[in-house]
Amino acid sequence: NIDVNAAALGSFTLTGVSDPTDAGDLESPVVTAYDTYSNVKTNYTGTVTFTSDDASASLPANYAFVGGDSGAHTFTNELQMQTVGTFYVRVNDTVQTGITGQQLNIDVNHGPAAAIVYTTQPTGPYAPGADILVDLEIQDAYGNTVTTGDDATADITLNLQSGTGALGGTLTKSASGGTVSFTATEGVYVNFSGTGKVIRATKVDTTPTGTIARTVDSNSFTINTPPAPTGIVLKAPLSSPDNVDTPTVTVSGISSGNTINVYTNSGCSSSVVGSAVAGGTSVDVTASPALSEATYNFYAEQVDTYSNVSNCSGVSVTYVLDLTNPNPATSPTLASGWVQANNTSPLFSYTASGSGDLDHYEVALGTTSGATDEVGYTPNGTNLSYTFSPSGLTECSQVYWPTVIAIDTAGNTSSQATHSSGYRVDLTDPDPVT
The missing domain is CATH 2.60.40.10 (Immunoglobulins)
Structure with missing residues (x-):
């Protein structure tokens, strides 16, 4: 009856981690201590620590073996890999740091869809009707892209969650490999100017084979009003005073397709003197109906095709309408x-x-x-x-x-x-x- 005890600590083995595993799955690694002759070191009472090249992994805390472990300990549900890829998990003695054991080449797949996120946010400010380009990604709870399964190809729908107006364009598009981009082809836009616009993206419910609906709201952004016209001059007649009671002015610094209104006060709040639709960056506007004899200061505003109204122009032109005949000789x-x-x-x-x-x-x-x-x-x-x-x-x-x-x-x-x-x-x- 010769009793042979284990020799000095020589190595560890680390087993029990599923391969492949999904990000977020709880794993129960088993660490066994061996002496230098590959015998289980049943009397090992040292402390071990864990490392991994998955920087996001949730690892077991340092553990001091006890006599009851008999050289092997199971870390039940204490390991959780969190990043998609291929990684190792390693254990070593905290004193004899060169003595290690590891499980290599653990393939980690994404977990179930837990969120939809903007990878490209709307920024703005945008003009009314301008394309709003956004990118979204379906992710698991750890930020990994969900590239397989029903959620990877789920429909994503956009709607205007806050702010006035309506969202236009193609608002539903299927993801591919867990990502979706709304480009100029989809032509997503907001029609009304203002601040505080927020676009909500919703992943459709794909249960029972996928996950429930997920939503995310964009950052807040602004839709600008059209800029005020930058120029207004007399065209017919070319000078003032004159007796033409339906004068024409040329308004510039505007956008094609917009309606240009001419007023007789600096706030553009009087009755409209005349209107015209711009076919370019300038347009001629003729007073209608005919004006009464007076001195006028003409200002202009532009209204886009979505009924957004610019500020009143900071420039004006004066016109003296004189309809009184002079005294005869x-x-x-x-x-x-x-x-x-x-x-x-x-x-x-x-x-x-x-x-x-x-x-x-x-x-x-x-x-x-x-x-x-x-x-x-x-x-x-x-x-x-x-x-x-x-x-x-x-x-x-x-x-x-x-x-x-x-x-x-x-x-x-x-x-x-x-x-x-x-x-x-x-x-x-x-x-x-x-």
């Missing part, structure tokens, strides 16, 4: 009632109209009072007299009537001032005395 006078041979026409003169916005006078000559059939209205500046040419006029019997009108800076025309009796032409010398 007065006291039309002729220096003579006749034009004689080889003489010029008698001087036609008049008294100033007295209107403060006078631009110029125009004179005319007709064969009846107030007519312009002989000489049409001819600009005469601000001069108060004019001499007509007698060439081509009929002698003696025909009376010629000079007329003058006043034109103001807006293009308004006064009533006529016509000489009361006119003049005649005698270009023939009398017979000589005999």
